[in-house]
Amino acid sequence: MILGPVMVDVAGYSLTPEECKFLRRPEIGGVILFARNFQNVAQLRTLTRELRALRNPELLIAVDHEGGRVQRFRDGFTAIPPMREIGLVWERDAAVAASLAEAIGIIIGSELADVGIDFSFTPVLDLDFGASGVIGDRAFSRSPEVAGELATALMLGLAQAGMAAVGKHFPGHGFTTADSHVAIPVDERLIGEIERFDLAPYRMLISKGLAGIMPAHVIYPSIDSRPAGFSAIWLKEILRQRLGFDGLIFSDDLSMEGASVAGDVLARANAAFEADCDMVLVCNAPESARRLVQGMAKSNRVLRQDRGERMRSRKLGESQKQHMRYQKALDVFRASFG
DSSP states (O other): OOOOSEEEOOSSSSOOHHHHHHHTSTTEEEEEEOGGGOSOHHHHHHHHHHHHHTOSSOOEEEEOEEETTEESOOTTSOOOOOHHHHHHHHHHOHHHHHHHHHHHHHHHHHHHHHTTOOEEOOOBOOOOOSOOTTTGGGSSOSOHHHHHHHHHHHHHHHHHTTOOOEEEEETOSSSOOSOTTTSOOBOOOOHHHHHHTTHHHHHHHHHTTOOEEEEOSOBOTTTOSSBGGGOHIIIIIIIIIISOOOSEEEEEETTSGGGGGGOSHHHHHHHHHHHTOSEEEOOSOHHHHHHHHHHTTTTOOOOOHHHHHHTSOOOOTTOHHHHHHHHHHHHHHHHHHO
């Protein structure tokens, strides 16, 4: 059996018989978890084991676990601050901030891997231009150099825990005021300005082996009339060819208002695939997810195996060395955040 290119969600703490049947559909390749799926650490481990037992190869299991207001699991997990806090540390001591970002990567990766999660959609590579409420303190900095350095350190920390990173929201969501969850954001800047600022962190992380990228549901009309996640100009020409990215491209949630310009959920998915997305997400909309999967039944689309495997958490085991690495990361973290 192969994995399909659709990532969906589930309703609660455990799988229903109907969800088990649905998740075995060949069109599905992954599951994203939310706070509603988390009761405690033991329950979460049981849920991820249920998910893994459904398929061979196993479904990819993901979560949005950045820190700050976007951290789905709380009790039993380290409370990670918003990334802006790391950027503020950089202003006082760049070396301390880089060590802190790496430690946070180790902590996030270790704690998620321990409960059976393959990866988090992190780090945020958007720049904090002071315009976007939905990004805001999720961004490391307004400076592309600072954001790139800190995100690289966090990515390297994740890698030490056996976990891949997903940079988002390509090419950048930080300049526009609208929230793509509820509106269709438009960024009027020219390509030269976007390249000089927003793309700089992507260049840095891609050169270090970034495994995944999520594009924004933002329209940049000077480049394309379509949102970046539906744009072959952004994904094929700029991201793949110009920046040399060969990892996995995830669509942002197709249920968001920013995706509505492409039509119904099947049209949105097809637009994302044609632009060069590898996997599309449908979240918090079970009926839409079912319509999409049913509509794709004869498409024969599959998840490219090499890209999918790069996203799978590497099992590092309970070695003493790994435990010491995690404990050291906690010490670094607690020295700054208690």
